[in-house]
Amino acid sequence: MENDIHIKTAVLHILDTSVNFPVLSDKEIELSGETVEFLEKHISKIFEDTNLKKAQFIGEVNTIKDICNALKEDSGRFMEVTRAIGVMTFDFMLKNIDISSGDLICCHFHAGNEPYLALLKLNYKTGFTHYVNQMEEGAVNSIIRYKTLLPSDGQKVDEAVLISLETDEIKLIEKAYEINGTKEFYMSNYLIKCTTDLSDNQKLKIIDKVTQKISKKYYDEDFDKVAKLKKVVSEGLEEKSEIRVDEIAQEVFDTNLAVREEYIQEIQKAGLIEEAIKVPEKLAEKKFKTHKIKTDTGIEINFPLSYYDNRDMIEFANNPDGSISIIIKNVGKIINKR
Incomplete structure (x- = not known):
């Protein structure tokens, strides 16, 4: 079970580019109750994140893959290999100043019986806290801006990599930053060096975007087409927990074979080539249970699909x-909402 997380070892390396050098830890984190709970919660959330992408190592020479193999053969090399990852990541961050500073937490953990290496890059958040300044006349309490706060266990991690030490399968969440003048995913393209599949969120965004594009091109942005799309998808999810692109095309653009064919081709060109798409229940609930419309007079209506x-x-x-x-009919009561 992926939710059955057991932390074996963990270490925190500080990757703050304002300091110009990484602060690498010489010892593992002491795994107290609160720390273990913090790490387990974050890793569980990553497994369930709708932006999570599956990936595969590429290249004859791949440093991270070699590091994982070394850890697989000898777990005692954990500190050595994670320090190497910290240096690699920091060196790349120094050359690309758009990448956020943060703390890199490396974990050796088991999900069920499967061993993993986790790389959690906890990007710093800015917040405010109190500060006590001891003066000659006594303590002066003030508020200061603090720039290196970590995300709480209730917040999402912006960047994370989970690598199976059994199968080499990679799961990652990544952010695009400006690299050489272009927005790129540096984790998959430069550090991990892997090919990535689309996340569940990306797949649904492609379907939504292409539907609106075709609707605008042929039906003058007919809101009925988008609502019908959502209803078809919702009904398909209730029956099979999956959606099929050909069935969507047939239901939404049923009278025009040419438009149906163009719709499917546009979705494939956007990178979505799967015929059947499994959709997690949480994402289905969020995306397809309600429909929101806005009129040109400024009125917004959000109604159950x-x-x-x-x-x-x-x-x-x-x-x-x-x-x-x-x-709007059969309304028993109107409630004001702020």
């Missing part, structure tokens, strides 16, 4: 002058 085409709840009527009337 199950109400779409249910004329007992909401009706969209086309008027002779080309305008649209929206009629």
